[in-house]
Amino acid sequence: MxxxxxxxxxxxxxxxxxxxxxxxxxxxxxxxxxxxxxxxxxxxxxxxxxxxxxxxxxxxxxxxxxxxxxxxxxxxxxxxxxxxxxxxxxxxxxxxxxxxxxxxxxxxxxxxxxxxxxxxxxxxxxxxxxxxxxxxxxxxxxxxxxxxxxxxxxxxxxxxxxxxxxxxxxxxxxxxxxxxxxxxxxxxxxxxxxxxxxxxxxxxxxxxxxxxxxxxxxxLFVENKPEQLWQFVQQKQLDTRNNYLFALMVANLSMNNQKAAQGIRVLEECNNGPEYAEIHYRNYVMGLLKLERQDDDAIQYLEKFVQNFRGKFYLKEALQRLSWAYYLKGDMTTANRYRQMIPQRGSLETDADKQAQKEAKAGTWPNPLLLRARLLSDGGFYTQARDLLQHKRAQDFPTISEKLEFGYRLGRIYDEMGMDTNAIRLYEATIRIGTNRPEHFAARSALQMGYIYEKMGDKVKARQSFQTCLDMVGHDYKNSLDQRAKAGLLRLDGK
Known part of the structure; x- marks a missing residue:
């Protein structure tokens, strides 16, 4: 969504x-x-x-x-x-x-x-x-x-x-x-x-x-050409300071392209005083971006969002992020309080909200090391994320789900750092183990491999990877991953 x-x-x-x-x-x-x-x-x-x-x-x-x-x-x-x-x-x-x-x-x-x-x-x-x-x-x-x-x-x-x-x-x-x-x-x-x-x-x-x-x-979302996107934003000199709509757009794109620091800067520098409409969505985006950077005031923005937002989209995800923030701080009382709100509030229209509900009902907490690495990686802080994981091995994690996340997460970090060979090796291992499991790590690994091969100009392997993603069923984020894989195949076909 x-x-x-x-x-x-x-x-x-x-x-x-x-x-x-x-x-x-x-x-x-x-x-x-x-x-x-x-x-x-x-x-x-x-x-x-x-x-x-x-x-x-x-x-x-x-x-x-x-x-x-x-x-x-x-x-x-x-x-x-x-x-x-x-x-x-x-x-x-x-x-x-x-x-x-x-x-x-x-x-x-x-x-x-x-x-x-x-x-x-x-x-x-x-x-x-x-x-x-x-x-x-x-x-x-x-x-x-x-x-x-x-x-x-x-x-x-x-x-x-x-x-x-x-x-x-x-x-x-x-x-x-x-x-x-x-x-x-x-x-x-x-x-x-x-x-x-x-x-x-x-x-x-x-x-x-x-x-x-x-x-x-x-x-970004269809052609998957972030370099061209950011070059365009710079060339056109979009006024994110005075145009609140532009600021929200660039912050949202930053959130979806591992650029948390950029998104935070844009929202902090934009004019959104009394003459501008009060948009609660801003607090949601800022809260997620700051949590990825591990800022202490991420909680402040997320709490303001869940307290003032009257709609249903993003709520379960925001509550999940709040529970994570308190979990990482060691405050399990507040973490559990926010987790218990997830089934009662919001809707299940987005994949992220569905995943938040699924985690809340499962009653288990993410591995804290993997969670920190995930947040840092999602925000574009790859060196810090790599430092958390590079001396670990899959056998260091007790469950299959954690082993899969470790493989995917480290692969994704290498991917974003341009270390394609290391990334592909970890993606392939994740696909072998996780193809028939409910976690999305194998499907997302296939999608990311498709992007790598597409970038290399290897259309055959790119097509195989995108199709592998589409062929997987019953996993988290199925709709959004399928849409991106479908877009990849269409790009390869020139359609």
Whole structure:
């Protein structure tokens, strides 16, 4: 579900269209409101929109941007009370957009974007099938708009991103996209998106930062090219200090690419004072990053998150991390208290939340040495992690699960340090022992071996490794690992 952050930042802005009544007019005040909302300065943006409604009542843009403000609030904070209050606005705004001039490319585009935004919100509130059908409606509306206005760049920005994501869906779930008529292709999707980024079209340039969001997430999670991702972030000089949304994006990408120090720095340096929306997700990300760096105040951020967050995503994982933090401090009373909360709070929508629940119900605690090495490695502190493990052997650990984790963990450290031969040797040993076990270590080892061979240009061994990952069943993180392995195979096929 983390990947959900790839499509969470959809931005669509209509331009002026001649019409006697309703119109799509992106004037200076609406542009200012849009910029403020996209920086998560929601109060400022909404105030500007109210001014526009009073002075230019036929303009539909303010109502469209209202939806964006609601989207960010609901998607990030997941407050069911706010959801109940704002849910009725979806139909009202779609009806308003339908009153606009149909000869404008924004006529269908705004409707598609609203549908898609609410699909993502519905996912957060457990309305899965409604969300699927909402995505289908959005996709079909966009394709129709693309047929009518093939040169309209915002079509390609959104369709390209959607097609790239659809292209990674594992074979076992392909029937869903085939039935719904949503075809995927990584190559074609990225071609469309890159076209928008490179375009000199004034509209494409106006929304170029939005295309940057898609590019960054897809580069990491689908194309698996982190070097190109960070080079892009540096070249474009993304303003993570004043754009809170950019700061959250870079911190999230850092968390998923073993760059805890970078993520912490970005969140510490960004402006998130009273003018910015209160986003509880920030405390979750900061808490995880600081725990990986073994900072004492990691607990402070995680506790603030679980105390204030009203949603269900990430909660079980956050509680698990809190229990780990106290466990490593030797405070078993508090560690057990947080562990006991895991089955009662949150949901099982993400693989990480599922794994947290499974561990809590098992009643066993991780090996403290392996846990510290895991956290340090996940944060990118490879030398410290290696120093903890390099003088150990698999036989030093009493259970098969710990032996598997040791092999995978040390292999992953060597992998990240560029020591491919050592990494492959440990990955292969983990696969031999762990293929039919419930832990994810063997499947993740196969996936990582696929990445190594892909980097080497050995397509045969890369394909074998990705397929090995897909063939394993009944293990933790099955959905997310399968999606990444599927993306690897598609890259090898040039699709």
């Amino acid at each position: 983390r990947f959900i952050f790839i499509i969470a930042f959809i931005v669509t802005i209509p331009f002026s269209a001649d019409a006697r009544q309703r119109k799509f007019e992106m004037n200076a005040r609406c542009q200012q409101a849009y910029d403020a909302i996209m920086q998560l300065r929601l109060k400022t943006g909404l105030a500007l929109l109210e001014e526009e409604k009073r002075s230019n009542p036929d303009n539909l843009i303010p109502y469209f941007l209202d939806n964006y403000a609601d989207f960010f609030t609901l998607f990030f904070n997941e407050d069911p009370a706010v959801y109940g209050q704002r849910k009725k606005e979806r139909a009202a705004r779609l009806n308003l957009m339908a009153e606009g001039p149909s000869d404008s490319p924004y006529y269908l585009y705004t409707q598609a974007a609203i549908k898609f935004q609410w699909a993502l919100v519905r996912v957060k509130f457990g309305e899965k099938w409604d969300a699927v059908w909402e995505v289908r409606k959005a996709y079909q509306t966009l394709k129709e708009n693309q047929r009518k206005f093939p040169s309209f760049p915002l079509n390609n920005m959104l369709i390209g991103s959607m097609q790239t994501v659809f292209g990674t869906i594992p074979e076992g779930y392909k029937w869903i996209t085939n039935t719904l008529g949503m075809r995927g292709s990584i190559r074609e999707g990225m071609r469309l998106l890159n076209g928008v980024i490179a375009s000199n079209d004034p509209i494409a340039q106006m929304f170029r930062e939005e295309s940057y969001y898609y590019y960054c997430y897809l580069k």
